[in-house]
Amino acid sequence: MTEAGPELPFYRDTLGCVHCGLCLPACPTYQELGDETESPRGRILLSRALAEGRIADGARIASHFDRCLGCLACESACPSGVRYRHVLEGTRAELNQRAPERGVRARLRKLLLSQVVARPRRLRWAFAALGLAERTGLRRLAQRLGLIPQLTERLLPAVPPRQQRLPLVGAFPPPGVTRGRVALFTGCVMEQAFGEINRKTLALLQANGFHVDVVTDQGCCGALHLHDGQLELARRLAQRNVDAFRGADVIVTNSAGCGAALRDYGHLLGSAVAADFAGRCRDVCEFLAEQGLSATPAPFPHRVAYDDPCHLCHGQGVRTPPRALLRTVPGIQLVDHPSAETCCGSAGIYNLLQPELASAIGADKAGQLRATGAEVVITGNPGCIMQIRAHLSGTGMRVLHPVEVLLPESG
């Protein structure tokens, strides 16, 4: 055995696996491909072999980790309690260091993540430019010329109007008596592509009696960078958020992916301050279910299927609160959705990187959702909303974020 093993931080996590295989039915890529190298158990074995120095050329196993959705359904199935997320993130970081991907596309992706997504001002400019391209017909032209692959184009949302993309900053008191004070995490892409959901989250918290602070120095949670193996950048982004929210008692998130990342800062940064920060994070539904709604939601007389974002159910263990809140909506009919905890194939930017597999998984999800007979799908993560919308387009089914149906009448 080489000495490399124990030094790699994810090595210990791989040792928890006793190879029972109970994760296999939970894994979307194994279900799709039937290939052990595309299963959590197989990937853990490969990670361990990498750490033990049994694999000299890391590039030769990289594709198996690229193909992992990171949905964490395997963690929910694992009796041995393996923290697969740490195996995955650690292995990707190690591979990124040992055998960085070559090629224009990979470089462009890394550049986009590190130089645009990680920098709020540049991301805002990028969305402004994208909006301009859309208004001038440039985007359509690019699409027609085949510059944007069709699968990708279907997933990209229309750029929202400028006023929705303006950053929210400041202190927002509730209209009546204050029940408590929270800080809102506004995210990066969330702010630009789903500014309206951020505004509705804010309004919902206010309507339910909470004073909401939106602090200025916050930014991208770093999840996309971590998934891309850019460990150091992810750590810098995490530290920025830990510092920005130092004074907040409760940090409310409305994006499951961001929430799961924020709640793992203790592991990522390895400091007590970061662990304390992680302990103060709550998903908006989880927080409101804990506190109880004081404002009755507006009537929503529709058949609704709730679809669990992976990073909410598997990543944060939040399953009941969104459903409990939705049941309080007058007129709503929550229908049974047996595959609610299965990944939709969005998985961060997976659907852009692995369009073929993501598309197959997305189509499965759309089929299961159509079978429920629901008119509306509700899910609390921007990536999932985009992916499910793309795969349900033309069916007349709408896809909404939970906060959108929890707002009171006046909201």
Next chain:
Amino acid sequence: MLPSMEALFGELTRRFGPKRCLTQPESLLAYECDGFTIHRQRPLAVVLPEDTEEVVAAVRLLHAHRVAFLPRGAGTGLSGGATPTEPLVILDTARMKRVLRVDPEERIATVQPGVVNLDLTRHVRAHGLHYAPDPSSQSVCTIGGNLAENSGGPHCFKYGMTTDHVLGAKVVLPDGTLVELGGPAGARPCGGLDLTGLFCGSEGTFGIATEITVRLSPDPESTVTLLASFRSMRDACGACSDIVAAGLVPAALEILDKATIGAIEASVYRAGYPADAAAVLLVELDGPAAATEADAEEVLMLCRSRDAIAIETAHSPEDRLRLWKGRKGAFGAMGRLSTDLYVLDGVVPRTRLIDTLETITAIGAKYRVTLTNVFHAGDGNLHPNIAYDGRDAEETQRVVAAGMEILRTCVAAGGSITGEHGIGSEKLDHVALMFTAEDLEVMERVRSVFNPDGRCNPGKVLPTRNSCAEVGRWPEMVARVLDPGGPSP
């Protein structure tokens, strides 16, 4: 790589494409073992066929090139049945997961081998039917793997093992010949020699089943599950014996010890088992409602007379599911105790359970290993679990030695070396505890009818002719794990 191997890989890749013919050595490490992790060796290649025709094509190519192979289901086996013992190609049936036919009137189904055990039950649930054998890994393991291993499960106490539920199979023999075993037409054997019975439990050494016809069982009218906790293992085993002696035939009778309960309760499979119990007895009763209620009363009484601390009775499907969830997740949950797990599988007469368990505990102490027990008490099928660190050569040797002594104890008590996990590569040394040279010779002759060249799952079930040489294999195979730089294809 031998030149003939290159030619073979070329032909396999042409036939199956790169996504269904894996040859990259680094990736193939993912296939170096199944649920039994002491033996490891990566295959030369993995092929993923999708139907009978493709299996025939693959096997013919392998036969033509004189390359050995083994069939693999979900790789959940616990005796190394799906682990190579020499350079070979794995035929993985994971993509053969179609249910081909269900006849609810005749109560039979024909499935591809990669259909997951529990998926079959889900598939026929609407007809009020289920597939009875239910290994703990039933949410993952495949019907093909179950057939190869003659798998059991908690409910086999009342309903029998896999062999009692398989009616026939299409089988590709090691030379690529396609034959049909058994008579899928009805529930009775179709006459002639019972080759289906022979095939079942042959651990992938007779060929590959590509279509399997199984019996489906009607769901019982009512089911009651009881969980009784006891102050001592002796009381739990006593209650189990009393239940059987009273003439009751529960669907399942399972016992879990304190350490197992602790691991389960710390896992996502937590079931609310009482933490203060030295052992719990899980009893399931099914049948007509009036009968199960009466039986449940009697079980309650018998458990009380053995000083049960508490008894929980579950009637609703949710509560029953919860009580079973813990039991089914037990193996994996033991991973919390150490980095590796050796799940043993021995059988003793039910009346010898408690004495054997006490001996097993003593063996655990003697070899200084962490040993827990969870078992099918009704069948006397023990599963001592040994948690250990496989990176520690000395500890691993002690674990292997303790396992050997435990199985020796089972045989001495009038039992056997496997109840449901099979011999695989794990117990080649142990076979001699049960069978004489003459017994083994007959088995070898039967096998050579199906597998004359020995290229189908070599090194499994039966020790090679000069069986004494096998005794030396264990240290060698263990060494392979411990020395990553060691021989690999």
